[in-house]
Amino acid sequence: xxxxxxxxxxxxxxxxxVSYVMSGKRPISEKTRLRVEAAIEQLTYQPxxxxxxxxxxKSQVIGLVLPITPxxxxxxxxxxxxxxAATARRHDHDILLVxxxxxxxxxxxxxxxxxxxxxxxxxxxxxxxxxxxxxxxxVPAVFIGIPDDSAGLNCIDADFARAGELCVEEMAAAAHxxxxxxxxxxxxxxxxxNYVGRFLGGADAAAQRLGVSLSHVPATSDRGSIEAAVDACxxxxxxxxxxxxxxxxxxxxxxxxxxxxxxxxxxxxxVIGMGPAPQALIELQESTVLDLQPRxxxxxxxxxxxxxxxxxxxxxxxxxxxxxxxxxxxxxxxEPPVPVPQSTR
Amino acid sequence: xxxxxxxxxxxxxxxxxVSYVMSGKRPISEKTRLRVEAAIEQLTYQPxxxxxxxxxxKSQVIGLVLPITPxxxxxxxxxxxxxxAATARRHDHDILLVxxxxxxxxxxxxxxxxxxxxxxxxxxxxxxxxxxxxxxxxVPAVFIGIPDDSAGLNCIDADFARAGELCVEEMAAAAHxxxxxxxxxxxxxxxxxNYVGRFLGGADAAAQRLGVSLSHVPATSDRGSIEAAVDACxxxxxxxxxxxxxxxxxxxxxxxxxxxxxxxxxxxxxVIGMGPAPQALIELQESTVLDLQPRxxxxxxxxxxxxxxxxxxxxxxxxxxxxxxxxxxxxxxxEPPVPVPQSTR
DNA sequence: TTGAAAGCGTTACCAC
DNA sequence: GTGGTAACGCTTTCAA
Numbered sequence: 001x002x003x004x005x006x007x008x009x010x011x012x013x014x015x016x017x018v019s020y021v022m023s024g025k026r027p028i029s030e031k032t033r034l035r036v037e038a039a040i041e042q043l044t045y046q047p048x049x050x051x052x053x054x055x056x057x058k059s060q061v062i063g064l065v066l067p068i069t070p071x072x073x074x075x076x077x078x079x080x081x082x083x084x085a086a087t088a089r090r091h092d093h094d095i096l097l098v099x100x101x102x103x104x105x106x107x108x109x110x111x112x113x114x115x116x117x118x119x120x121x122x123x124x125x126x127x128x129x130x131x132x133x134x135x136x137x138x139v140p141a142v143f144i145g146i147p148d149d150s151a152g153l154n155c156i157d158a159d160f161a162r163a164g165e166l167c168v169e170e171m172a173a174a175a176h177x178x179x180x181x182x183x184x185x186x187x188x189x190x191x192x193x194n195y196v197g198r199f200l201g202g203a204d205a206a207a208q209r210l211g212v213s214l215s216h217v218p219a220t221s222d223r224g225s226i227e228a229a230v231d232a233c234x235x236x237x238x239x240x241x242x243x244x245x246x247x248x249x250x251x252x253x254x255x256x257x258x259x260x261x262x263x264x265x266x267x268x269x270x271v272i273g274m275g276p277a278p279q280a281l282i283e284l285q286e287s288t289v290l291d292l293q294p295r296x297x298x299x300x301x302x303x304x305x306x307x308x309x310x311x312x313x314x315x316x317x318x319x320x321x322x323x324x325x326x327x328x329x330x331x332x333x334x335e336p337p338v339p340v341p342q343s344t345r
Numbered sequence: 346x347x348x349x350x351x352x353x354x355x356x357x358x359x360x361x362x363v364s365y366v367m368s369g370k371r372p373i374s375e376k377t378r379l380r381v382e383a384a385i386e387q388l389t390y391q392p393x394x395x396x397x398x399x400x401x402x403k404s405q406v407i408g409l410v411l412p413i414t415p416x417x418x419x420x421x422x423x424x425x426x427x428x429x430a431a432t433a434r435r436h437d438h439d440i441l442l443v444x445x446x447x448x449x450x451x452x453x454x455x456x457x458x459x460x461x462x463x464x465x466x467x468x469x470x471x472x473x474x475x476x477x478x479x480x481x482x483x484v485p486a487v488f489i490g491i492p493d494d495s496a497g498l499n500c501i502d503a504d505f506a507r508a509g510e511l512c513v514e515e516m517a518a519a520a521h522x523x524x525x526x527x528x529x530x531x532x533x534x535x536x537x538x539n540y541v542g543r544f545l546g547g548a549d550a551a552a553q554r555l556g557v558s559l560s561h562v563p564a565t566s567d568r569g570s571i572e573a574a575v576d577a578c579x580x581x582x583x584x585x586x587x588x589x590x591x592x593x594x595x596x597x598x599x600x601x602x603x604x605x606x607x608x609x610x611x612x613x614x615x616v617i618g619m620g621p622a623p624q625a626l627i628e629l630q631e632s633t634v635l636d637l638q639p640r641x642x643x644x645x646x647x648x649x650x651x652x653x654x655x656x657x658x659x660x661x662x663x664x665x666x667x668x669x670x671x672x673x674x675x676x677x678x679x680e681p682p683v684p685v686p687q688s689t690r
Numbered sequence: 691t692t693g694a695a696a697g698c699g700t701t702a703c704c705a706c
Numbered sequence: 707g708t709g710g711t712a713a714c715g716c717t718t719t720c721a722a
Contacts, residue, residue: 001459003715014693019717029691046457050398051715054698059395061441066427078419078426082411085444089451094460096406097440099430106434112391114346115439259604348699359709364701371702374707396699399714 002043010039022047053114062088062305063116065098065107065130067123073248076275080122080144080298087302093117104133111137118305120144124155126194140308142301148194152318154308156301158292159322160195160246164202166325167244167272170288171212174270178213179242180233182226182250199246219250223257226250230257241269248275251287274325291328347388355384367392398459407433407650408461410443410452410475412468418593421620425467425489425643432647438462449478456482463650465489469500471539485653487646493539497663499653501646503637504667505540505591509547511670512589512617515633516557519615523558524587525578527571527595544591564595568602571595575602586614593620596632619670636673 004022008015013032020026021036028036039045053059064084066077085095096116098106107130110116117140121130124145131153134141143155171179181203200216207214215236219229233241241263245251251273255265263269265287274290300321308316349367353360358377365371366381373381384390398404409429411422430440441461443451452475455461462485466475469490476498479486488500516524526548545561552559560581564574578586586608590596596618600610608614610632619635645666653661 048715049458049460050395053395054399055717074420074423078423085442086446095442097430101431101434113394115394256601393699400700
């Protein structure tokens with residue numbers, strides 16, 4: 001493997017000149033720049049990442065912290081990861097995977113070893129054990145998800161309150177006067193993931209405003225529990241039932257569960273919900289679906305992280321950004337997308 | 346951040362002793378070892394990854410190369426990634442994500458910059474453009490998927506031929522005398538992913554052996570195309586139809602498509618197939634499903650890579666390993682798992 | 691506009 | 707058993 005020394009020799013310049021040609025951190029005469037670039041090309045030189053990190057104290061790597069919990073919707077996770085990786089590359093950074101297999105020790109490790117310059121944490125919970133760790137580490141970090149105590153942290157997420165509202169609005173627009181919100185998983189009920197609460201809040205407010213009645217029926221992620229919840233709803237409702245869910249897993253199962261009970265979704269019952277995986281939308285044609293815009297959320301997460309990393313400011317105040325969902329697919333109609341991000345605080 | 350120099354000072358030893366205590370590469374007296382370990386603990390010392398990589402010429406990182414093609418089943422991909430990351434950590438290595446956004450240039454980059462010591466490539470195609478690149482780079486690499494020309498490469502995959510056989514055997518056991526294999530996507534038809542061909546080969550052989558008739562109907566990943574294929578099958582078949590597919594996307598859609606046509610899967614029609622995402626199995630209760638054992642495949646991939654990296658042998662012959670699938674879920678019965686990996690060549 | 695040289699924090703060889 | 711020290715390949719200050 002050629003080194004910058006080799007390049008310097010080949011171009012007849014000093015090693016520092018090679019470095020400056022690559023970084024552009026100081027003016028170089030056209031003439032020598034061309035010579036150096038030619039040598040680089042010729043030798044197919046690539047700087048050694050370790051040496052560069054050592055000297056510059058920057059690894060050009062960002063750590064992506066994933067919770068591999070059984071209740072995660074893997075397809076959605078992957079969606080985020082892909083966008084994050086692509087965006088990072090566009091900023092000339094790479095992604096190091098940090099699974100929470102090692103728990104928050106993994107965080108201390110990757111930061112302690114200076115393997116990465118910043119962190120993105122996914123699926124952040126209401127009271128996330130990773131939060132005190134990150135606070136202590138004083139490393140640039142962005143949280144995807146809104147913890148209960150987000151003071152001083154940089155958080156971004158889909159706006160679930162707005163999503164709840166939108167779902168109920170869709171419900172009302174489809175002439176339902178009552179509906180049921182169904183489905184989140186057992187470990188989430190204890191407000192572990194507070195997006196559920198945010199969703200309910202928005203939905204309830206809209207229900208009150210629009211004069212529709214709304215009930216909540218919890219379910220776990222296994223099929224039996226969802227079936228039981230559906231049966232309870234059907235029994236207790238009058239008219240065409242409407243099912244609303246903020247949970248991708250529930251949404252994926254709902255249509256077939258309804259069909260098994262002789263209800264044709266979209267005709268005998270409405271299914272309204274939202275999920276972060278656009279790919280899954282093709283499977284939910286009978287439903288009205290909001291796009292949680294995972295691409296936007298993850299892209300912004302990366303961009304916020306970069307602004308933090310550049311500022312190099314130890315404590316930049318904290319930021320809370322909510323991305324409004326989009327009605328992407330409305331059962332039985334052509335879909336009119338209406339983008340517009342927004343941020344607060 | 347404390348350095349090994351600080352540790353040395355605190356423990357009253359030389360820096361090299363600290364290094365040797367950490368690596369265990371030379372005998373250290375009990376006494377000094379304890380002192381050094383105490384100092385490490387005390388200062389919460391962690392070695393700097395960049396410096397370590399520079400000096401040892403090993404980054405302790407493995408590059409995971411993902412194809413983010415639209416036709417990938419993201420949930421399955423994620424499944425693999427999680428296992429690979431966990432296994433790598435168990436060997437004291439980290440995972441760097443290499444999306445093929447940059448194409449095979451990304452490979453040249455991560456290897457050239459010496460960001461990683463080895464590569465795992467996922468979703469390897471029959472004629473994969475990454476193969477000549479990896480060959481040239483002469484870096485330890487494991488392919489998940491079997492390319493047409495696998496000579497000298499280290500490949501591992503699920504045994505799709507066996508899977509095809511098993512599916513047909515399941516079909517015959519359910520008293521079908523004819524069935525149809527349905528669904529792979531347009532870009533895959535051109536033998537891009539040859540697992541389809543392997544699956545068909547196995548299925549055909551079994552069909553011949555068991556005296557059942559079998560036809561192939563291609564479909565794309567969009568719902569309309571699968572529906573058309575199903576309709577064609579229903580029209581042309583006599584008796585209870587059996588649908589077999591090696592494609593997770595198709596399997597997920599099949600049950601509801603059948604129901605829309607008044608066929609209750611498992612009763613009026615059989616759905617038999619296999620997919621790499623165990624999570625999805627809960628959604629496929631009406632089907633007979635083989636587990637492609639993504640956990641086993643990815644675990645072995647990592648282990649093979651480590652043996653290559655240790656050998657440090659530039660050209661270790663090549664290896665082809667096929668993991669037999671497992672009948673995990675048989676419609677309407679309790680499932681008797683029958684494990685046993687195997688390898689060839 | 692360019693070069694020389696001092697680090698950056700490890701590892702590993704050579705002495706003792 | 708242990709310590710000194712020369713790499714490792716880059717960045718960046720200081721001089722010119």
